[in-house]
Amino acid sequence: MTAAALAAAGAGGSVGAAADADARAGSAAPGAVAAPKPSRPSRAQRAAEMVSAPVRIADAATVRLLRRGDRVDVIAAAEGAPEARMVASGARVTEVPKAPETVGDGGALIVLSVPRATATELAGAGATSRLAVTLC
Incomplete structure (x- = not known):
């Protein structure tokens, strides 16, 4: 100039x-x-972008290892599919509800804090696949 x-x-x-x-x-x-x-974006706007997503994990024993604040990857394995896929990466566990004593092999519920789009992916994957978690 x-x-x-x-x-x-x-x-x-x-x-x-x-x-x-x-x-x-x-x-x-x-x-x-x-x-x-x-x-x-303000703190309130950023917080609103995150949602709570209840997710049923196939292996209830794995869920017993989780604590609030843990970070997990969620993997979906559809029956007959050649490979599993990662649905959520580094999701924060916000709640691990107590499982009723009568739950058999129905897995166990956890609540994750994830972006809204990831919550949609988790809900879809949970309807069609068995979900597993790995600790980050």
Whole structure:
């Protein structure tokens, strides 16, 4: 920009003229509206992006190892599928409800704090696959 200012001022232009040209180039044209500065989402907005997702894990014994605050990866394995897939990575465990004594091989419930899109993935995977967790 300084080179353009010097060229506009000519070879005999002064340093002050170049500085003035720089100042004019940096200012907005008369009547122009300044673009709004991008803002960071507030703490409340960021918190609202996270949701609580109840997830039934196939192996109840694994769930007994979990504590509130643990980070887990959730893996879905559909019956007959050649490979398992990761549905959630690094999800925070917010609750490990007490299982009733009568629960057999129905797994166990945990509640995870995840982004809304991940909660949707977890719900879909839970309807079609057996879910497992690994501790991070």
